[in-house]
Amino acid sequence: MYDQYQGVIVLVRILDGSVKKGDKIQLMSNRRNYEVLKVGVFSPAMCEVASLSAGEVGFVIAGIKDVQDAKVGDTITNLHNPCDAPLSGFKEVQPMVFSGLYPIDTSQYEQLRDALAKLKLNDSSFSYEPETSLALGFGFRCGFLGLLHMEIIQERLEREFNLDLITTAPTVVYKVHRLDGSIITIESANQLPPTQEIEFVEEPFILASIHVPNEFVGGILALCEEKRGVQREIKYLTPTRVMIVYELPLNEVVLDFYDRLKSITKGYASLDYEHLDYRRSNLERLNIMINGEVVDALSLIIHKEKAYYRGRDLVSKMKELIPRQMFEIAIQAAIGNKVIARETVKALRKDVLAKCYGGDITRKRKLLEKQKEGKKRMKNVGNVELPQEAFLAILKVEG
Numbered sequence: 337m338y339d340q341y342q343g344v345i346v347l348v349r350i351l352d353g354s355v356k357k358g359d360k361i362q363l364m365s366n367r368r369n370y371e372v373l374k375v376g377v378f379s380p381a382m383c384e385v386a387s388l389s390a391g392e393v394g395f396v397i398a399g400i401k402d403v404q405d406a407k408v409g410d411t412i413t414n415l416h417n418p419c420d421a422p423l424s425g426f427k428e429v430q431p432m433v434f435s436g437l438y439p440i441d442t443s444q445y446e447q448l449r450d451a452l453a454k455l456k457l458n459d460s461s462f463s464y465e466p467e468t469s470l471a472l473g474f475g476f477r478c479g480f481l482g483l484l485h486m487e488i489i490q491e492r493l494e495r496e497f498n499l500d501l502i503t504t505a506p507t508v509v510y511k512v513h514r515l516d517g518s519i520i521t522i523e524s525a526n527q528l529p530p531t532q533e534i535e536f537v538e539e540p541f542i543l544a545s546i547h548v549p550n551e552f553v554g555g556i557l558a559l560c561e562e563k564r565g566v567q568r569e570i571k572y573l574t575p576t577r578v579m580i581v582y583e584l585p586l587n588e589v590v591l592d593f594y595d596r597l598k599s600i601t602k603g604y605a606s607l608d609y610e611h612l613d614y615r616r617s618n619l620e621r622l623n624i625m626i627n628g629e630v631v632d633a634l635s636l637i638i639h640k641e642k643a644y645y646r647g648r649d650l651v652s653k654m655k656e657l658i659p660r661q662m663f664e665i666a667i668q669a670a671i672g673n674k675v676i677a678r679e680t681v682k683a684l685r686k687d688v689l690a691k692c693y694g695g696d697i698t699r700k701r702k703l704l705e706k707q708k709e710g711k712k713r714m715k716n717v718g719n720v721e722l723p724q725e726a727f728l729a730i731l732k733v734e735g
Contacts, residue, residue, distance in 0.1 A: 338454045342373070344400035348412060349393045351423065356387035360415035361398060364422040368405050369415055370398035403453040408460035431463055431479025432540065432611060433590050434523040435486055436504035437493070438475030444499055445474050451497040452476060455489065462489060469632075472502060477523065480506075482609075483590060506590040510637060511538040511614050525621050525635035531672055537637075538614040540586040543568070546597070548605045550578045555600040563588035564639065583612060587637070622647055624654070625668040625675075648677040655679040 337345045348355075355361065359372045376384040377394040388394045400406055411422035439448050452464045463479040480486040486506060493499050512520050512528065513535045522528055544565075548556055550572070560567070560582045569581040584593075589609070597605050622643050624634040638646055647669030654667050658681050665681035692700055 338403060338457055339397075342397050342399070344397075344403055344406045344457065346396045346398070346400070346406055346412070347393075348388070348396050350388050350390050352390055352419075353414065353417075354387050354389040355396060355412075355414075361396075361412050362415045362418060363405060363407075364411045364413055365407050365426065366405060368400075370400060373397050373399055403457050406457060408458065431461065431481060431509075432586065433480045433482055433486060433506045433508060435478055435480065435506040436467055436469065436472070436475055437464075437478050437490070438469065438472040438502045438504070440500040440502055442473050447497065448476065448493070448499055448501070451493055451499060452478070455492060459489075461485070469504075472504070475502075479523075483594065507637070508540055508586045508590060510540075510619070513538070525637045526632050528621050528637060531620070536616050537619045539617045539619060541583055541612045541615050542586050542589060542609040543612050544582050544584050544589070544607060544609040546580045546582070546605055546607055547573075548578055548580065548601050550576055552601040552605065553578055553580065556580055556597070556605070559593070559596060559600060560584065563593060584609075585615075585617065585639075586611075620671055622650075623670045624650060625666075625670055626658075627666055628668075630670075643671055644676050647671075651677045651679040655681055660684050 337347070339345055355372060355375055357372055357374060360369060361372060362369050374384055374397040375386075375388050375394060376382055377388070377392065382395065385394070388396075396412070407426075409426040411419070411426065413419045413422075437448070437452075439445055449466075456462055456464070461481050462485070464476045466474070467477040468474055478486075478489070480489065483506065486503075490501060490503055493501060507524055510522050510528075512522055514520065514529065514533050515535050516533075520527075520529075528534075544560075546556055546560075553570070557567070557580070560580070563584055565582040565584045565588075567580075567582055569579075571579045571581070573579055594607060597607060618640045619637055620640055620643060622636045622638050623630045624647075625631070634650075636646070651667045651669050658665060658667070660681055660683065662684050664683045667679045667681065668675045669677040692703070
């Protein structure tokens with residue numbers, strides 16, 4: 337727990353020896369040293385005691401101000417009489433799903449950072465790091481164990497800390513094998529190296545178990561095949577209940593799979609999944625360009641078979657959502673240097689002839705030519721601002 341006056345309150349179980357006020361202790365995961373300021377028990381409220389000894393459960397306050405130092409499952413030892421090795425079982429949990437969290441009001445950035453730090457104290461599987469987006473400003477890229485974990489964290493931030501948040505579309509961790517033999521892990525399309533440096537890319541697969549009434553089997557099989565799934569088993573548990581087991585790419589599951597699963601089965605389906613392994617896939621980066629400039633915040637890693645359809649849907653959706661300007665806006669989807677889809681937001685046209693009541697046609701033509709020249713200049717220097725609503729709606733486009 338975190339106390340604004342005393343710092344981190346560490347909940348401990350003493351396995352050997354004792355700890356008392358004034359002892360010098362060390363956190364074994366990061367070798368940080370502290371002096372114990374207070375020890376106590378819960379009875380049932382917090383109550384300070386002289387010492388805690390083997391077999392007891394209580395709390396230790398040692399002036400730990402940085403919440404990142406206190407990790408769930410870590411071993412605390414005496415600095416002057418340390419143990420040889422930390423207790424078994426502690427390891428850093430690897431997140432499976434990544435998403436961006438941004439405050440709607442930019443003045444809440446500091447508040448969001450403090451809230452994430454406090455949540456991290458009692459949830460070791462949650463991770464975060466600062467991130468900037470061209471469309472959404474300053475925020476954090478957060479790692480979660482799965483979609484349910486992501487929804488719980490977002491809900492806690494909004495309810496417990498009174499934050500208004502924007503959550504970007506979730507992504508997963510990819511392994512990129514480079515031509516020089518090195519392997520890097522990436523969490524977003526912006527981290528993907530140039531195509532000429534990549535030998536192949538691996539994506540995580542899960543083993544999904546879906547329990548449904550037998551009348552919905554056809555719809556579920558079609559959905560899993562659409563999501564690049566590999567069928568492993570169909571098992572009839574009862575005359576009316578079926579278990580369908582599929583190997584699925586996690587990237588396909590984290591977007592809209594669960595919503596569509598519930599929709600197809602009228603809410604009767606249940607889904608459980610576990611991580612399988614990483615497999616080689618034909619993946620590439622899809623860029624969205626506005627007037628020739630790549631918008632990093634909208635880049636996606638997507639399977640080659642779906643790239644054209646997703647790009648086409650994205651640009652047509654953006655055409656509806658980007659407000660018209662006094663100049664023409666070109667929206668393009670591209671893979672590398674190849675443009676695969678394009679839409680154009682038409683320019684607003686001011687009626688420059690409204691003040692002309694009759695008169696010579698050359699006067700009207702002169703005004704129209706002057707307007708055309710002005711629009712050319714505006715197109716050259718004009719910057720398009722993407723509204724946040726457009727950015728969020730784009731992420732919900734089905735591939």
